[in-house]
Amino acid sequence: MSDPTDLTDVNVDLATQEILLAASQHDIPKLRSLVRSNDSAANPANVKDPETGFSPLHAAIAACEPDEDDVAVNGAPNGETPKPEQAENTALQTGVATVKFLLQEGAIWNDLDLNDETPGCLAKRLGLEELYEMIVDAGVRAELLLNRLDGYEEIEDEDMEEEEEAEAKAVEGDEAPELVDAGTEVVEVAETETQESGPDVTNPRYLDSNLQFQNDRLLDQDQNGVMMAWESDIMAKSARKLLPTTGLRVLNVGHGMGIVDGFLQEKSPAEHHIIEAHPDVVVEMKRKGWHEKPGVTIHEGKWQDVIPALVGEGVMFDAIYYDTFAESYSDFREFFTEQVIGLLEQEGRWSFFNGMGADRQISYDVYQKVVEMDLFEAGFEVEWEEIKVPTLEGEWTGVRRPYWNIDSYRLPLCKYMD
Template sequence: MPSTDEAQEEAHIEELLLVASLHENERLEKLLEEYKFTDYNAVDVQNAQGMSPLHAAIASCEKKQLNGESGSGSVSTESAACDTVRLLLESGAIWNQLNKNGETPGCVAYRLGLYDLYELMVDAGVRAEIILNRLDGYERLEDEEVEEGEPEENHRNDTQNTTAEGVDDDEVPTLIESATSMTADTSIGTYQDVNNADYLASDLVLTRDKLLDEQQNGVMMAWESGIMKRSADLLLTKPEMRILNIGAGMLIFDSFVQAHERKPAIHHIVEAHSDILTNMEAQGWNTKAGVTIHSGRWQEILPQLITENQTFDAIYYDTFAETYSDFREFFTEYVIGLLEPGGQWSFFNGMGADRQISYDVYQKVAEIDLLEAGFDVEWHDIDIPELETEWEGVKRKYWNVKQYRLPVCKFMD
């Protein structure tokens, strides 16, 4: 039998969820203020099913679903819910808090076809992630000032700091992809964080259709071939170009580059993992005409290339177990010195690909940061077929989005 305090807390939670679901904003605002100094954060409370006030406000209304199927409810109901959601967000509600079904409030809105509510949640995620990324930059700067010379710790979860109280870190929505790992989550199984140093020290397993680390996390998989081919097609705009690829993996992208009708004259590959480098040597990549392999992390190799005045017509970025901060450093600090005027570059865009809302959030975050760094980006959509047997033997499913958005970036005019 729950104690008096526990029973009172449960009653408070149910009251908050009910008022949020009814979109009674004046009453909700009073309750949030009334419970402000309790032992729990009223705006983010959850019941036994993991429903928060944001979940309740969204789940209580339906209309035509985003996938085209019809639902119930009305636009006016969604409009009222939008006002409630704004109130909750302005009061500090966590945009990506999960219920017991693994859904964020935005996931619920997407499933129910509540477009306006979904966009509200996407915008909330963008604001939160941009602020956190900026704060991460300030914190790293302060660390460098205090402990100059100390190596910066590289966490796979750096872009995901909005974990709700009471939600395990391994339940936080993913902002990740197979080879450009920005942060981590598990939607299937138990996932342990992988930082770049641990990854580079691990033994890899290469099969016909996948590359795994020693924890069976997918580093790269054969189903990405269509994406890699399209990326090569878009980047190789004329024969005899100079191209740089950062992160070889299964050599899918590099193989398409070498086999392309507009085969480049110069093809540089930066790879840091010894197992991949050994595999490249066994396949004869070291002796291919025009191919130069750089052994080491791009953070070590790219400054050398800039010092040597090496420039490229096209660049592709596809690394593993690095953070969004690393990626932002790459395009803000190094692309400007390596890319020829009129050149193009791209990256494997899998950030947040285990959930549609996370994918949409990080597309917008990347667009904002790319614009700030002086790049235009054009997106090319690629439909992804249902992936089922592909995940056999892989610890976690890092892709759960139906459409891949392939970025092509260039200097702003």
């Protein structure tokens, strides 16, 4: 029980409220002195209001919401009543400067308030595009740095790692993003969201689990949606982009419900290779006669093991599709930085299921930029086509976690840069 005479908690609360107030007033000098004079271990740029869950970033952004009452009451500095537009612009300008300052001080870009909104979600809802883009860019910087750290860990000594981690935290805030299953498909998602209870979805756990094939979905033993029929339109359009004509050679990584493979078959490919790692999926494929379809070769195993053998044999493709399950972003990045080049013809094209961060618009926008940069670095250019996703209400009954929560899908089509 806390001691009622102990003033420490009261002081902490006051300090928090002072920082949040300065953030909402866009008072940068005050914020600077509060943030820098603080000697506690926790970063004051990431305090939280216990009632709303607002961080200083939330507070600074919320204060940019146009409020006509304020304009009428406070008036303009020179005594005249400013036009609402003018007041809005001023609030926005000071808001931009405050958000920039807080991000430089290590404010977490994707912290959730009690309304389940990140600062970026709040900016989007209030129509504050400039602030939204600033938060997206902060997310991109944090994710790029953390992804790079992933790669460096193996080769650097401990001191170097510590330095780099400190740098990532300065960019991102105190908390490293969690790895969550982006619903199904690939991916690392930058969110500090509380995860539902239940085991983490890892590729080894998934590959060991028994699958349930239902009419319109494929689930793993933990009720995670591995593939769902509502993605059919996305699969159809992806297949059409990959195989504009008949008689081409295509590789699909991850068979799932066979939806994309069905559309690829409609284009009568000269060769149609499928890599599939889950034994239950392989059994189901054979039950449905996939091994006997024209041009089809099934490779049983993980792409990580199958592709080096294909490259060794000199097998080449005009088109490649990648849609696996429970793999991390770094697996995917390895796929396109290390493997595609060994398999894809110079004029070839490839695509992937773009489900990264799709449970929240801001994560989706951050990951689009991250992947675009990584693709560029790997020597690819990418075109995006936006596809409206139908409302998915009712789709998630019996599925552990809805993995799609945004209005549009961005379909990527990648080619080698000239």
